[in-house]
Amino acid sequence: MSHRLDEIQRWMQAVITHAGGIVPGIESPQARGEIDVDTARVEEVIARSEALSSVERLGVYGNAYFARLLECMRESFPCLVQALGEETFDEFAFGYLQTYPSTSYTLNHLADRFPDYLRETRPDTGDRGGGEVGWPDFIIDLATLELTFEKVFDGPGFEHASILEADDLAAVAPEVWPQVRLRPVPCLRLLAFHFPVNAYFTAFRREEEPEIPGPHREFVAITRRDYVVRRFDLSPAQFALLGKLIEGAQVGEAIEAAAEAFTGTVEELADGLRQWFGEWAAAGFFESLELPD
Amino acid sequence: MAAAESMPELAMKPPRLGHPNLGLGVGLRTVHFSHILRAQPEVDWFEIISENFIDSQGRPRYVLEQIAERYRVVMHGVSMSIGSTDPLDFEYLAKLKRLAGEINAHWISDHLCWTGVAGRNSHDLLPIPFNEETLRHAVERIRIVQDFLERPLVLENPSSYVTFADSTMTEWEFLTRMAEDADCGLLLDVNNVYVSSVNHDFDPHEFVESVPHHRVVQVHLAGHTNCGTHLIDTHDGEVIDPVWELYRKAHRLTGGVSTLLEWDASIPPFEVVHHEVLKAKRHMSEQLETTEAVPRPATPRETAVPHPLHFVAPEVE
Numbered sequence: 001m002s003h004r005l006d007e008i009q010r011w012m013q014a015v016i017t018h019a020g021g022i023v024p025g026i027e028s029p030q031a032r033g034e035i036d037v038d039t040a041r042v043e044e045v046i047a048r049s050e051a052l053s054s055v056e057r058l059g060v061y062g063n064a065y066f067a068r069l070l071e072c073m074r075e076s077f078p079c080l081v082q083a084l085g086e087e088t089f090d091e092f093a094f095g096y097l098q099t100y101p102s103t104s105y106t107l108n109h110l111a112d113r114f115p116d117y118l119r120e121t122r123p124d125t126g127d128r129g130g131g132e133v134g135w136p137d138f139i140i141d142l143a144t145l146e147l148t149f150e151k152v153f154d155g156p157g158f159e160h161a162s163i164l165e166a167d168d169l170a171a172v173a174p175e176v177w178p179q180v181r182l183r184p185v186p187c188l189r190l191l192a193f194h195f196p197v198n199a200y201f202t203a204f205r206r207e208e209e210p211e212i213p214g215p216h217r218e219f220v221a222i223t224r225r226d227y228v229v230r231r232f233d234l235s236p237a238q239f240a241l242l243g244k245l246i247e248g249a250q251v252g253e254a255i256e257a258a259a260e261a262f263t264g265t266v267e268e269l270a271d272g273l274r275q276w277f278g279e280w281a282a283a284g285f286f287e288s289l290e291l292p293d
Numbered sequence: 294m295a296a297a298e299s300m301p302e303l304a305m306k307p308p309r310l311g312h313p314n315l316g317l318g319v320g321l322r323t324v325h326f327s328h329i330l331r332a333q334p335e336v337d338w339f340e341i342i343s344e345n346f347i348d349s350q351g352r353p354r355y356v357l358e359q360i361a362e363r364y365r366v367v368m369h370g371v372s373m374s375i376g377s378t379d380p381l382d383f384e385y386l387a388k389l390k391r392l393a394g395e396i397n398a399h400w401i402s403d404h405l406c407w408t409g410v411a412g413r414n415s416h417d418l419l420p421i422p423f424n425e426e427t428l429r430h431a432v433e434r435i436r437i438v439q440d441f442l443e444r445p446l447v448l449e450n451p452s453s454y455v456t457f458a459d460s461t462m463t464e465w466e467f468l469t470r471m472a473e474d475a476d477c478g479l480l481l482d483v484n485n486v487y488v489s490s491v492n493h494d495f496d497p498h499e500f501v502e503s504v505p506h507h508r509v510v511q512v513h514l515a516g517h518t519n520c521g522t523h524l525i526d527t528h529d530g531e532v533i534d535p536v537w538e539l540y541r542k543a544h545r546l547t548g549g550v551s552t553l554l555e556w557d558a559s560i561p562p563f564e565v566v567h568h569e570v571l572k573a574k575r576h577m578s579e580q581l582e583t584t585e586a587v588p589r590p591a592t593p594r595e596t597a598v599p600h601p602l603h604f605v606a607p608e609v610e
Contacts, residue, residue, distance in 0.1 A: 016415070051523060060455075068416060154352075155350055231609070
């Protein structure tokens with residue numbers, strides 16, 4: 001009995017991507033719904049070779065499917081792999097790949113929903129009514145950080161564009177400064193974490209094999225310059241300020257948000273603002289500014 | 294019938310569909326970016342993995358632009374899924390076409406395979422049965438793609454690990470009819486021919502002898518892994534002697550075509566990869582008496598993952 005190409009393809013995909021392996025794949029309702037053969041009759045679809053049975057031959061594709069994608073996931077999250085150990089990481093990634101199989105022509109999107117998956121499957125979801133921070137937050141935070149590296153690395157940047165320099169900011173008249181809007185470069189991302197995962201990543205990069213840290217709020221700006229991803233630790237006030245600017249708020253409004261998060265004196269804030277804007281301009285955070293009409 | 298009718302026209306087809314013989318090239322891999330930019334090695338041409346660059350707005354694309362300024366470049370993809378029964382992805386094809394124009398790619402190639410159905414991508418090069426239905430399907434889609442890309446498509450024979458009860462013809466018969474009916478080019482991967490011949494118990498020389506040589510635009514070389522009962526196309530080592538033997542035959546029958554070495558796992562320094570493809574010079578002579586036999590130890594199958602695995606890791610400070 002011959003089978004149509006579409007039937008064969010849906011059947012084969014169901015078989016070789018089955019989490020339980022080839023035989024459970026052949027016996028799965030999904031595969032049987034396409035081509036109704038059990039394992040004993042699989043030679044009606046896949047011929048055997050002199051050396052291997054049909055099931056063994058399908059196993060080459062079955063083994064490769066998860067092995068290949070797990071390898072990609074490990075490359076996307078090297079620090080998380082070290083933190084969890086490869087076996088535990090693979091368990092998370094294996095579950096993820098079953099829930100969110102790739103639908104893109106590129107492997108660059110394979111991990112896009114991994115932090116979402118970790119949030120959706122966190123074991124303590126039911127008793128987090130009080131907003132308690134737990135170890136799942138560390139995993140989610142670190143996954144978010146490493147995924148952001150990927151997106152910033154190959155996403156839009158400003159290497160071929162002019163950016164706002166510190167002198168451009170200094171040239172703005174003080175009286176119009178509160179009404180100015182600053183347009184961030186397209187690669188600038190702000191992240192707020194429950195755990196100091198950026199510090200943890202730094203220690204990982206230094207091959208220090210760091211201990212998993214306790215919970216501690218951490219604010220980070222990620223950007224790219226000269227095609228390399230750059231990381232900047234932020235204070236709560238800096239995070240509030242930059243967050244507002246990225247939203248498109250005027251500088252005055254953004255400073256108000258920063259003041260709420262700032263714990264020092266007004267003078268210290270004023271000094272800090274001058275220094276921060278200078279540093280951020282030097283780091284290439286802003287593409288351009290918009291003066292009030 | 295179609296093949297017979299088109300014979301007079303075929304006789305007038307220029308070799309390689311009119312494409313130049315680019316010489317001996319190397320598959321461009323990210324681990325070699327810095328070396329290539331710094332050392333500017335004397336390489337005839339590079340083949341890129343299209344999917345690593347069509348969306349890139351970062352370093353991969355920046356490096357590619359510099360390489361394309363100095364070297365001749367060909368685009369090789371792994372996601373066209375020409376054999377799938379899912380609709381063709383025209384957004385993807387548009388990106389291929391745009392990049393090909395921007396880097397002046399000599400041609401665009403992919404594989405005679407499918408990568409997924411129902412919207413999914415296995416990121417593997419999955420085989421199709423070889424029969425009249427699948428031939429019509431492939432030819433129709435190749436024509437659509439060629440019309441869209443406004444250039445002939447070049448399709449490669451992938452390594453495969455299963456054959457189908459529904460196949461009614463050999464792979465080389467399918468490739469021949471497909472290439473003639475769709476008027477496309479072929480990328481003859483002689484390592485894949487060898488891998489599949491062991492896995493499917495056929496004579497690899499008959500394969501190489503039977504494909505339409507005037508349509509072979511390019512040849513691929515690579516290493517593979519011997520798992521005892523079967524071979525896996527891992528692209529992780531040197532080319533073995535039986536594959537060089539097929540290469541010599543392909544070279545003789547085609548009259549010489551662009552030749553490229555792929556190395557995708559356990560990638561050594563660039564010079565080692567380049568040196569491997571340069572060995573082809575010695576094999577171009579029919580009088581070559583001895584060849585360097587490279588033994589391939591049997592390894593557990595769990596350790597071998599067939600290509601493709603093309604992922605670009607970010608650079609973070």
